[in-house]
Amino acid sequence: MTLSWTHLASDGAARLGRLHTAHGDVETPVFMPVGTAGTVKAMTADAVRATGTKLILGNTYHLMLRPGAERVARLGGLHRMMDWPGPILTDSGGFQVFSLAGLRTLDKDGVTFRSHIDGSPHRLTPEASIDIQHKLDATITMALDECTPFPATEDEARTSMELSMRWAARCRDAFVARPGYGLFGINQGGVFLDLRARSADTLGKIGFEGYAVGGLAVGEGQATMLSILEGVVPRLPEEKPRYLMGVGTPDDIFGAVARGVDMFDCVIPTRAGRTARAYTRAGVFNLRNARFAADDRPLDPACLCPACTRHPRGYLHHLFKAEEMLGPMLLTWHNLTYYQDLMRGLRAAIVEGRFAGHATTVRAGWTAQEDA
Amino acid sequence: MTLSWTHLASDGAARLGRLHTAHGDVETPVFMPVGTAGTVKAMTADAVRATGTKLILGNTYHLMLRPGAERVARLGGLHRMMDWPGPILTDSGGFQVFSLAGLRTLDKDGVTFRSHIDGSPHRLTPEASIDIQHKLDATITMALDECTPFPATEDEARTSMELSMRWAARCRDAFVARPGYGLFGINQGGVFLDLRARSADTLGKIGFEGYAVGGLAVGEGQATMLSILEGVVPRLPEEKPRYLMGVGTPDDIFGAVARGVDMFDCVIPTRAGRTARAYTRAGVFNLRNARFAADDRPLDPACLCPACTRHPRGYLHHLFKAEEMLGPMLLTWHNLTYYQDLMRGLRAAIVEGRFAGHATTVRAGWTAQEDA
Numbered sequence: 001m002t003l004s005w006t007h008l009a010s011d012g013a014a015r016l017g018r019l020h021t022a023h024g025d026v027e028t029p030v031f032m033p034v035g036t037a038g039t040v041k042a043m044t045a046d047a048v049r050a051t052g053t054k055l056i057l058g059n060t061y062h063l064m065l066r067p068g069a070e071r072v073a074r075l076g077g078l079h080r081m082m083d084w085p086g087p088i089l090t091d092s093g094g095f096q097v098f099s100l101a102g103l104r105t106l107d108k109d110g111v112t113f114r115s116h117i118d119g120s121p122h123r124l125t126p127e128a129s130i131d132i133q134h135k136l137d138a139t140i141t142m143a144l145d146e147c148t149p150f151p152a153t154e155d156e157a158r159t160s161m162e163l164s165m166r167w168a169a170r171c172r173d174a175f176v177a178r179p180g181y182g183l184f185g186i187n188q189g190g191v192f193l194d195l196r197a198r199s200a201d202t203l204g205k206i207g208f209e210g211y212a213v214g215g216l217a218v219g220e221g222q223a224t225m226l227s228i229l230e231g232v233v234p235r236l237p238e239e240k241p242r243y244l245m246g247v248g249t250p251d252d253i254f255g256a257v258a259r260g261v262d263m264f265d266c267v268i269p270t271r272a273g274r275t276a277r278a279y280t281r282a283g284v285f286n287l288r289n290a291r292f293a294a295d296d297r298p299l300d301p302a303c304l305c306p307a308c309t310r311h312p313r314g315y316l317h318h319l320f321k322a323e324e325m326l327g328p329m330l331l332t333w334h335n336l337t338y339y340q341d342l343m344r345g346l347r348a349a350i351v352e353g354r355f356a357g358h359a360t361t362v363r364a365g366w367t368a369q370e371d372a
Numbered sequence: 373m374t375l376s377w378t379h380l381a382s383d384g385a386a387r388l389g390r391l392h393t394a395h396g397d398v399e400t401p402v403f404m405p406v407g408t409a410g411t412v413k414a415m416t417a418d419a420v421r422a423t424g425t426k427l428i429l430g431n432t433y434h435l436m437l438r439p440g441a442e443r444v445a446r447l448g449g450l451h452r453m454m455d456w457p458g459p460i461l462t463d464s465g466g467f468q469v470f471s472l473a474g475l476r477t478l479d480k481d482g483v484t485f486r487s488h489i490d491g492s493p494h495r496l497t498p499e500a501s502i503d504i505q506h507k508l509d510a511t512i513t514m515a516l517d518e519c520t521p522f523p524a525t526e527d528e529a530r531t532s533m534e535l536s537m538r539w540a541a542r543c544r545d546a547f548v549a550r551p552g553y554g555l556f557g558i559n560q561g562g563v564f565l566d567l568r569a570r571s572a573d574t575l576g577k578i579g580f581e582g583y584a585v586g587g588l589a590v591g592e593g594q595a596t597m598l599s600i601l602e603g604v605v606p607r608l609p610e611e612k613p614r615y616l617m618g619v620g621t622p623d624d625i626f627g628a629v630a631r632g633v634d635m636f637d638c639v640i641p642t643r644a645g646r647t648a649r650a651y652t653r654a655g656v657f658n659l660r661n662a663r664f665a666a667d668d669r670p671l672d673p674a675c676l677c678p679a680c681t682r683h684p685r686g687y688l689h690h691l692f693k694a695e696e697m698l699g700p701m702l703l704t705w706h707n708l709t710y711y712q713d714l715m716r717g718l719r720a721a722i723v724e725g726r727f728a729g730h731a732t733t734v735r736a737g738w739t740a741q742e743d744a
Contacts, residue, residue: 037690037694037696038687038690038691038694038696039691039696039697039698041696041697041698042697042698042701043698044678044698044701044702045678045682046678047416062694066690066693066694067665067686067689067690067693071665071666071686071690074666074668074686075666075668075684075686075687076668076684080684081683081684081686081687081690082683082687083678083682083683293439293443294443294446294447296446296447296448306416306417306418306455310417310455311453311454311455312447312448312452312453314439314443314446314447314453315410315447315453315454317439318409318410318438318439318443318453319410319411321438321439322409322410322434322438324409324410324411324413325413325414325697325700325701326411326413326414326415326416328697329414329416329697329701330416
């Protein structure tokens with residue numbers, strides 16, 4: 001049996017569920033930290049586990065270039081190599097080919113590009129992407145798509161979406177089903193709801209173990225993103241998990257969960273952690289700010305991570321001023337802990353039927369003014 | 373009662389003992405990882421503990437400049453700030469004033485210099501160094517000395533040593549005795565054994581809780597260093613711990629323990645860890661070397677650290693090639709674990725009267741050729 005999802009409870013459109021995978025079960029809504037090149041930056045696997053993380057994301061583009069899919073397979077697959085026996089979702093590589101790689105040429109069968117590392121030529125087709133993700137031993141494989149740029153005209157968005165849908169069908173054919181593994185399709189269509197709806201219907205007919213919404217959080221703004229989710233999520237198969245790719249801030253996550261999204265990934269908590277920005281129950285702090293230099297209080301008194309329970313704010317400030325690696329290490333740990341606490345809190349609120357009130361309360365706590 | 377040391381066993385000149393401090397007991401011979409600016413680089417305090425480390429070193433020069441001694445005191449002292457309730461030794465600041473600071477002016481009362489960070493003017497005197505180390509809450513305070521440069525003429529070495537001895541007496545007067553805290557004097561005299569002997573006698577008359585040998589491992593070579601230790605260590609008070617500053621490689625440590633040294637500190641395991649160099653039972657490996665790229669074996673099969681038990685060598689190679697922070701994190705963890713295992717092994721050998729044979733066996737294992 002392929003990867004499946006059980007719907008456990010609802011509160012309005014917000015859903016509590018459980019993913020059943022070859023590498024363990026995961027409660028949804030779930031947040032996936034990003035492990036770009038086979039590591040969640042600045043974190044040991046044990047530290048990632050300690051944040052409450054159950055499911056992580058790997059980037060096919062980065063891993064296919066270095067160390068290479070064959071090499072990862074030779075080293076036992078991503079799970080063994082990274083010391084992450086839990087489930088791993090990999091993206092298709094497409095998004096980063098379009099954002100990072102050089103000299104891209106798109107054709108109907110795939111995309112040819114040059115590595116941003118050494119300029120070497122590579123090609124991704126739907127079949128190649130599926131094969132690479134298989135070699136990486138991804139628990140959840142993503143279909144190859146073209147992430148429609150923003151802004152795009154309706155014609156551009158249609159052409160792009162239709163290409164992605166043809167590729168989605170080819171990915172379905174290429175995917176080798178294994179117990180507890182699954183393939184997700186990706187909804188596209190830019191900001192055009194009719195295109196999004198057609199894309200959702202096409203994907204549903206092909207049939208996937210889960211459905212992602214791609215091409216959002218690319219500059220359209222939160223209000224547009226949420227209104228597109230309101231239009232598209234109800235057209236996705238109800239009995240499957242829904243994944244909003246690359247999103248987002250805690251506020252984005254509340255908005256998307258309220259509209260029926262079950263899965264998220266984003267670099268925000270890890271990237272912010274490396275640049276001294278702390279997500280807390282009181283809002284976002286920049287720990288480089290001089291006002292923290294002599295502050296002997298914990299960063300977030302309600303947080304149980306090592307940064308908050310073991311050190312004063314002034315020490316975290318010092319670590320960033322001195323450019324010590326421990327600054328990014330501790331603050332990444334904290335931000336991921338904050339995100340996972342946030343997810344745990346909203347899951348509890350869904351099951352208890354108090355999601356809307358919970359979201360209001362949590363948001364009201366974010367009073368800090370970040371002074372960068 | 374001030375910090376004390378119990379002599380538990382001897383094997384030739386090698387000694388097993390136990391330091392009794394306000395922050396816990398420590399078996400000797402002991403290796404102290406260096407926590408320059410209030411952090412053992414690339415390591416959480418929990419990770420440092422997991423390596424078997426009991427005693428760490430902090431650098432007064434770095435800490436007095438940033439975050440500043442008053443600031444550290446305001447943040448609860450070095451132990452609380454760093455999450456290191458165990459004992460901490462701080463150096464006097466002198467060594468780094470002479471190696472890092474700008475525009476140094478030495479006079480009979482101290483040294484005036486400019487910060488290498490922002491050019492701000494500072495002054496260290498024997499009394500100031502002791503006061504700063506008190507504010508840092510150092511378990512073991514080091515007397516301020518001038519680290520005699522190498523090479524130096526006998527006249528230069530004598531003048532420098534005599535200055536250090538006058539400062540040592542002033543440090544003794546300035547030090548505020550507290551239960552379980554202690555002050556160590558530092559032997560100087562360059563490579564001149566008669567000067568080293570006079571320095572040892574002077575320090576012994578002043579009386580300290582421990583005696584360091586300074587000004588070695590500065591270019592004189594291992595053979596000279598060990599012959600100086602043979603001359604000077606027997607002149608140091610037998611009932612007190614002896615500390616060889618800034619040393620060294622595993623081979624240096626065997627040589628010095630065989631000559632009666634009880635304490636060591638060195639940046640080698642941490643610095644090497646950040647530059648892909650691994651100290652193992654088979655010798656030193658450079659993990660950037662291409663021969664490790666597809667190597668699915670553990671780095672050191674006998675080591676219990678996360679780098680060795682959780683990941684293949686090829687993954688560690690990948691992390692360094694991709695410049696991921698986890699590479700330095702895991703390899704620092706490994707190198708410190710290796711050093712602490714080495715110390716544990718030699719302590720067991722001393723108590724069992726087989727130190728010389730043990731050293732021969734361990735050294736014979738170092739067959740790896742490091743190809744950088």
